Amino acid sequence: MTISRRTALSALVTTLLPPQALSEALSLTELPGSVAAPDFTLTDLNGIIHRLSDYRGRPLLVNFWAVWCPPCRRELAALADLREQLSDTYVAVLAINLGDKAERIAAFLQQHPAPNLPVLLDHKKSTAAAWHVRGLPVAYAIDTAGILRYGALGERDWRAPIIERQLRSLP
Structure with missing residues (x-):
């Protein structure tokens, strides 16, 4: 039987970290200051135009991803599940694809x-540039006033209860 490096490292982290540290490792990172999220106007796969300003007044999770990115591919279904978990709230979830x-x-x-x-389609990667995306996957949580509150660089388990709590707590 072959065990992947990811599985081995996950098992190691799970057994070595105390529950509080493990929970924090899965969470989103609180961002300092009061930085406004850069606006965007992008079309989705159905041809519908989305603007960041359309979401003003409701919390929003924006995830940047690409088809060629293995961690992005792995977490996309979990993002859809998170959106479903948050369907009883005003929290919106968007996946912005870079260049595909x-x-x-x-x-x-x-x-x-x-x-x-x-x-959403960011063919020219101009939104990613405005958001200073340097690696994938990357995600940002934005509050109702359009301020960046949380961030995540790298793969996350979007089904983790702590992430749902963080997003539900956004003002």
């Missing part, structure tokens, strides 16, 4: 469904 063609994304989603998750 719509046909490639659609083909990926046929094999790896992420139901009801809006996928």
Whole structure:
């Protein structure tokens, strides 16, 4: 039997870290200061235009991803699950794809469904540049006033209860 490096490291972290530290490792990182999220205007796979300003007044999780990125691919279904878990709230979840063609994304989603998750297209990566995205996956949680409150660089388990609590607590 072969065990992947990821599985081995996850098992090691789970057994060595106390529950509080493990919970914090899975959480989003609180961002300092009061920085406004850069505005964007992007089209989703259905041709609907989304602007950050359209979400003013409600908390928002923005996740940057790409089809070629293995951690991004792994977490996309969990993002869709998180969106469903938050369906009783005003918290919105958006997945912004960096540079992939719509046909490639659609083909990926046929094999790896992420139901009801809006996928926005950043073909020119201009939104990613404005948000200073330097690696993938990366996510930001924005409060109702449009202020960046939490961030995450790298893969997350979006089904983790602590993340749901953090997003529900956004003003």
